[in-house]
Amino acid sequence: MFVFEWIVAVLVGAVLLAALARRVGAPYPAFLALGGVGLALAPGFPNLRLDPDLALALFLAPVLVDAGYATSLRDLRVNWRPIAGLAVGAVLVTTLAVAVVVKMLVPDMPLSAAIVLGAIVAPPDAVAALSVLAHVPLPHRLTTILRGESLLNDAGSLLIYRLGVAAAVTGHFSLSEVAPAFLLGVVGSLIAGPILARIYLWGMRWVSDPASSIVLQFAAAFGVWIAAEAIELSGVLTVVSFALVVARYAPERTAPRPRILSYAVWDTVIFVLNVLAFVLIGNQLGPILERLRAAENLPFAMVAGSVLLTVVLVRIAWVLPASGIRRIGFAEARRSKDRSVLDLGNAFRKGIAAGGREASDLGPGAGFAVSWAGMRGLVTIAGALALPESGPNGAFPYRDLIVLTAFAVVIGTLVIQGLTLRPLLAWLKLEDTDPVGHEVGWGRAEAYGAAIESLEGDESEIAEALRREFRLVVEEAEAHEEGLAPEGLPADDARRRAIQAARERILALRRAGEIGDDAFFVLEEEFDWTELSATPRAET
Incomplete structure (x- = not known):
């Protein structure tokens, strides 16, 4: 019961923190x-533990499906080019x-463990960046790039992470032995995902x-991950290709009611997973801080601070000079004078189909915005939590240092x-x-x-x-x-007034006892759907 009370309190606290944010x-x-820092220092917090093998599947599978579903293949x-530069180049x-x-x-740290730490802190988290960008006007292309980066960089970083963990645990690594299986796993994942979809x-x-x-939907997300891992494919690539x-x-195959309900449920689950991840990382930090001797505090803090500074500066140094965010390559929409909505071949629509973006050089300001939107989050925490706590050769080398550093990078960048x-x-x-x-305005007209x-x-009066x-x-x-x-x-305003009446x-009939709750809820749902059909998306 004690743990349950803590969970309820944490969820309520998370809702309040999200409202404040x-x-x-x-x-x-x-x-x-x-x-999470507060929980790490809170006395009496229950000792929660999560199987490391479960961490990646629990946290990443639904997040990747959600991100993949919201990603445009066209975009x-x-x-x-810029997405690949960030998702592959910046991660490496x-x-x-x-x-x-x-x-x-830390000269004594095995190189494989150091690479694992690098792979853990390399991928930025789009949830953090996009929650800010939702409140600030930003060129849509930058939002698209950040979303695409977050979807694909997880795959690259976790592939490196898996190889590094295997090398650190076994003490043996041979590129000639791993490369064929690695490439086969990548190709197999990109084939298996669409087949499973x-x-x-x-x-x-x-x-x-x-x-x-x-x-x-959730069973599929976890099932695809589990199946991919069972046959030694990349769970990330398989899930991402499945979701796309x-x-x-x-x-085209989903009815409106399940779709609306599923969107709300998925948003809630992603929020709860973020809360659970920070609770678990905070829960692990407490014992780590207790185990640290006074002589280790300063070296650990130096490592965490240096890694934090490194990930921030490397991203800036990678994005600004590369400036892959330049011209988009379509000027037809701007140059065209043909604006007829009935002309399906007009240049504006061609521009939309080519990418929906205006041709312009976004300049260094946009590059700096992308470089500064490199907050780490759920993926980094999941990677740290998934490190083995025990094994044939003991715990993962320098696990406490890696977990502490990963959390420092997350909280530092966030x-x-x-802010x-x-x-x-x-x-x-x-x-x-x-x-x-x-695109919405043009699509609505069509x-x-x-x-x-x-x-x-149809000559009826209704038609x-x-x-x-x-x-x-x-x-x-x-x-x-x-x-x-x-x-x-045109009739939406009048329709809303009528629905409100x-x-x-x-409500008056229910209060007077003239209709019961069963009838009331049926009518309420009917009016909800009618009002949704009359309300623009921005007002919902």
Whole structure:
């Protein structure tokens, strides 16, 4: 019961910290990290332990599925150069730089263990960065790059991590022996993920219940990871490729109700996983700090501080000179004078299809914004927690130092960079041409045009009323210089007023005892769906 009470208290505290973070415009993982420090120092905190083999699957599988589902393949293709530079180049350089620095400070640490530490702290966490960027206007392309980086850098860093852990535990490593199996695992993962996605999509055709659908989504996320690891493939690459394929085909096969419910559940689960990760890392820090002798405090602090400084400076040094964030290569949308919404071949739409971004040199300001958005988070914590605490040769070499350093890097980047990123972006004044808004407006006009066509031949009064409403939207889009439709239908305001009056009436009937709760909840759900259909996304 004691542990349960602590869990409830921690979850409530995390909600309060997240609310405070939103109020000040900071990433909520930064406040969770500070909460983790408090738990590490709190007396009487229960001793919680997680099987290291379970840590990566528990924390990473759902996070990778969630990130993969929200990632656009089109945008990945358009921005593959800067994303690859960050996800591969920056990870490798950071891993090597951290390993060199740690070996200089701790000569007795095995090189494999130093590389493992480098791989743990190398990948930034998009959850932290995007929680800040959601409150600050930023060129959409930079957001796309950061999201794509976070999706792919986990794969690179964890592949290095796995090789380093195997070398440190066994004391033996041969590139000639590992390389073939490594390459086979990468290729096999990229094949297995899409195959498993097709099987999953086929099976989900028979599931219509929202609760069952959501449970199977999580079962698939963990099942794909477990299956990949069982046959010695990369769990990360398999899950990411699985998620990308599912995201491509699932929307046309999913009913609205399960989709809306699943989005809410997944957001909640990702939040809870972040909370649990910081609780567990804080739980491990307490015993580590107790085991440290006074003579070890300063050396450990020096290593942690040096690694923190290294990961920050290496990212800046990698991003700014490389400046892979330059021109996008499409100027048709800007140059074109043809804005007719009915012309499917117009240059604006071609620009959207080519990448949806405006051709411009974003300059060093954008590069510095990307370099400063390198906060570490859940992946780093999961990697540290997954290190073996025991084995044939004892615990993982310098495990306490690695865990302590990993947490220091997480809290340091989240607090220093996370709390300063928003004012930095405000100072840089990076402009966003709102390409997503343009795509939404253009897509809405096309969709309502198709809706009008679907009603041809239907002479009923209801069909005519719908045609009139849809035509007003299409006419407004045709009058717009870029062919963008307004956010809502003309009758949406009146519809919301009517729904509100209906809600007040059924509440009065319920209070008077004229209808029971069962009837009330059925009517309430009907009005909820009707109001959602009348409310623009930005207002929900």
